[in-house]
Every structure is written in structure tokens, then in C-alpha cells.
Amino acid sequence: MSELSVLKERLRDYLSRTIPGNLELYNVYCLLQYRVECLSLLLTKPSRLYHIVLRHQGGDINSADLAFSIAFLSPLSIILGNPGLVRELLDLVKSGRDDEFLEVVVKNLKHGETRGGEA
DSSP states (O other): OOOHHHHHHHHHHHHHHTTTTTTHHHHHHHHHHSOOOOHHTTTHHHHHHHHHHHHHHOHHHHHHHHHHIIIIIHHHHHHHOOGHHHHHHHHHHHTHHHHHHHHHHHHHHHHHHHHHHOO
């Protein structure tokens, strides 16, 4: 199993425990629009997932930023063992820099393994 697959499963478990039902809600939107579940979208094309959250929040950028950070980026950062990543990841997602987002995630995933990671 690849590192990102393991990360996706850890994130799925964490979100199911901490925000029950939220993942299922966003999966409906992601499957309808892109035919892929939201965590796969988060780890391949996170800007697309952000746009789904933005539409769900009625186009309110502040609400979308908060919802996306709480629902996806904070848990991801906690699992990576670096809670301070949220702002950087959000900026990358909002500017459509998906490849850079993934580079930061992979880099922190490797560091998290040496730090012991959370969750």
C-alpha cells in the first residue's frame, strides 16, 4: 500500500470518528461531479474539492475557507504531525497549486513518520 493510500485510510478513520457523516456528505458531491470520492480528490486535485465546499457554502469564501480547513486540512495536518500546515495548504488549494499541495503533503508525510505522526 502506498504512503498516500495509508494516509487516506488514516484520514478516513479520523474523520469518521471526529466528524461523523461529513465525509459521506462530501462524497455525494464529489461522486456526482467528478466520479471520485472526496479523499481521493483531496490527495490528487484538492482545488476541485475546495470548489465543491465553496459551492456548498453558497459562494461565501470565508465560510468555505473555514469549512474546508475544519473538515479536511486540520485533520490532515494533525495526522501529518504538523498542525501549523493548515494556512499554507489552504493558500495552495485556493490558488490551484495542486502539485505543490501534494509535494508539501508528501514531504510532511515523510517527516511525520520520523516524528511518529498523530491520530
